[in-house]
Amino acid sequence: MKTLFLVRHAKSSWDEPDLPDVERPLNDRGRRAARKMGRRLARRDANLDLVLSSPAIRSLKTARIMARRLGYPRRKILLSPRLYACSANELLHTVRTLDDRFDAVMMVGHNPEMTLFAQRLGASIAHMPTCAVARFTFDLTSWAQVDRLASTKTEFDYPKRGKRE
Numbered sequence: 001m002k003t004l005f006l007v008r009h010a011k012s013s014w015d016e017p018d019l020p021d022v023e024r025p026l027n028d029r030g031r032r033a034a035r036k037m038g039r040r041l042a043r044r045d046a047n048l049d050l051v052l053s054s055p056a057i058r059s060l061k062t063a064r065i066m067a068r069r070l071g072y073p074r075r076k077i078l079l080s081p082r083l084y085a086c087s088a089n090e091l092l093h094t095v096r097t098l099d100d101r102f103d104a105v106m107m108v109g110h111n112p113e114m115t116l117f118a119q120r121l122g123a124s125i126a127h128m129p130t131c132a133v134a135r136f137t138f139d140l141t142s143w144a145q146v147d148r149l150a151s152t153k154t155e156f157d158y159p160k161r162g163k164r165e
Helices: 028-044 057-070 088-096 113-120
Strands: 002-008 052-053 104-109 133-138 151-157
Touching: 002 057, 028 057, 028 133, 028 151, 052 057, 057 133, 088 104, 088 113, 113 133
Parallel strands: 002 104, 052 104
Antiparallel strands: 002 133, 133 151
């Protein structure tokens, strides 16, 4: 079994509009949402073998906050430039080239790529809001086999789920 977690980074700050996009940090709401989603995943026994993050500050901070809640060593989070300003095809290529010794992998990145990739994997997700998590379970032994029909189970959660908006 292989499990893939797709995470859209939490809400970022626009307090400094002149900052380059890659350097934008999380705002307070984003930090709270990342903690909340990390706790929810921990309650669902999400045990990770690998966490990959876009090099953007807001993605890395989201990954670090969630990793802490999941007991994943933050120093083991790997930065992957392939997760920044990419396409759904590039995300699929990244997944298909993962080392098969990893059974549960989290990828933290951006929209619209995360939503498009989730849809490509067969999820009926119209939009991944900030800090949303899509969890795909595959009855496979190799990441190279991941495709649209391979997912046996999909879960989707986001910070405001269950609240009236």
